[in-house]
Amino acid sequence: MAPLVWFITGANAGFGLVLANLALSKGDTVVATARSLSKFPESLQKNPKADLVETEVTASATSITELIDAAATKHGRIDVLVNNAGFGHMGAVEEVSDEEARYQFDVNFFGVLNFTRAVIPHMRKQKSGVIVQLSSGVGILGPHGGPIYSASKFAVEGLSESMALELKPFGIRVHIIEPGIFRTDFLKPISQGQNVSRHLEGYADLEGMLSGMHGKQPGNAELGIQRLYEVVTGTGMAVGLEDQLRFPLGSDCYSMLEAKIKMLNETAEKGKSIAQSTDY
Numbered sequence: 001m002a003p004l005v006w007f008i009t010g011a012n013a014g015f016g017l018v019l020a021n022l023a024l025s026k027g028d029t030v031v032a033t034a035r036s037l038s039k040f041p042e043s044l045q046k047n048p049k050a051d052l053v054e055t056e057v058t059a060s061a062t063s064i065t066e067l068i069d070a071a072a073t074k075h076g077r078i079d080v081l082v083n084n085a086g087f088g089h090m091g092a093v094e095e096v097s098d099e100e101a102r103y104q105f106d107v108n109f110f111g112v113l114n115f116t117r118a119v120i121p122h123m124r125k126q127k128s129g130v131i132v133q134l135s136s137g138v139g140i141l142g143p144h145g146g147p148i149y150s151a152s153k154f155a156v157e158g159l160s161e162s163m164a165l166e167l168k169p170f171g172i173r174v175h176i177i178e179p180g181i182f183r184t185d186f187l188k189p190i191s192q193g194q195n196v197s198r199h200l201e202g203y204a205d206l207e208g209m210l211s212g213m214h215g216k217q218p219g220n221a222e223l224g225i226q227r228l229y230e231v232v233t234g235t236g237m238a239v240g241l242e243d244q245l246r247f248p249l250g251s252d253c254y255s256m257l258e259a260k261i262k263m264l265n266e267t268a269e270k271g272k273s274i275a276q277s278t279d280y
């Protein structure tokens with residue numbers, strides 16, 4: 001297989017960094033973004049195949065388009081866009097401020113939309129490309145806790161499910177990766193009291209629950225990223241799955257998928273006569 005050109009947002013830590021390292025180890029080129037170049041580990045800073053770019057994912061659409069255009073010009077193409085940057089804001093609906101809610105959507109949804117919009121013209125011209133959206137188990141099933149985070153991932157899922165249909169005729173594939181709880185730095189800010197709303201009496205102590213999980217998460221990020229790489233390249237366990245949209249990762253996420261299927265099945269069974277009673 002010819003080496004790929006990847007564009008990965010938030011590639012200085014967590015899944016993004018593990019993916020950047022894996023792609024580089026395969027001889028691929030990686031354009032990696034972070035909020036500050038100093039956040040990249042030295043191994044990436046020294047790797048000539050890593051093109052490090054400083055940006056906020058919430059930057060203006062114009063500057064994001066410029067970054068993507070510059071990367072495509074420099075490397076000749078962009079084969080894979082991975083919208084990886086994101087975070088989870090914790091807090092009940094009543095606890096979350098408008099500012100917190102909008103920032104969650106700016107990073108997890110509108111940032112993703114702007115990068116996606118910027119890369120599509122290049123992939124359309126190439127008549128090929130893969131767009132990978134890092135969603136979450138909470139993009140499948142609304143959990144008890146973190147409704148704004150879940151809403152931002154549902155938004156990404158709806159965007160991507162619909163977009164996959166319109167991009168398919170142009171040879172562009174869309175995949176949604178849905179990790180459960182993996183052992184990355186994802187819970188770290190939460191364990192440090194960031195990305196958590198003011199706490200109101202009576203609501204679950206999510207911060208306490210999630211902080212306790214930091215470092216003990218069941219998911220292995222190296223294995224998760226190995227699967228993601230296989231999905232993009234149609235190799236290993238993902239041979240023949242090029243047309244599959246969603247890839248839940250982790251047995252905790254698989255259980256969320258099963259719970260959602262059960263919920264939808266009951267909706268369909270119990271809601272059928274009402275649903276079919278309202279046509280002309």
Ligand SMILES: *[C@@H]1O[C@H](CO)[C@@H](O)[C@H](O)[C@H]1NC(C)=O
Nearest residue numbers: 058059060061106110111114
């Ligand atoms: C996305 O692009 C729009 C303009 O198209 C811009 O207003 C917005 O600030 C950009 N970023 C986010 C996170 O919304």
Ligand SMILES: *[C@@H]1O[C@H](CO)[C@@H](O)[C@H](O)[C@H]1NC(C)=O
Nearest residue numbers: 087100103188189194195196
């Ligand atoms: C949320 O966490 C992210 C990731 O650590 C951090 O960059 C961001 O500043 C935090 N946002 C708020 C509003 O605390």
Ligand SMILES: *[C@@H]1O[C@H](CO)[C@@H](O)[C@H](O)[C@H]1NC(C)=O
Nearest residue numbers: 262264265266267268269272
């Ligand atoms: C719901 O699940 C049952 C048991 O598996 C199955 O027989 C039925 O067809 C399902 N309903 C729908 C609408 O898929």
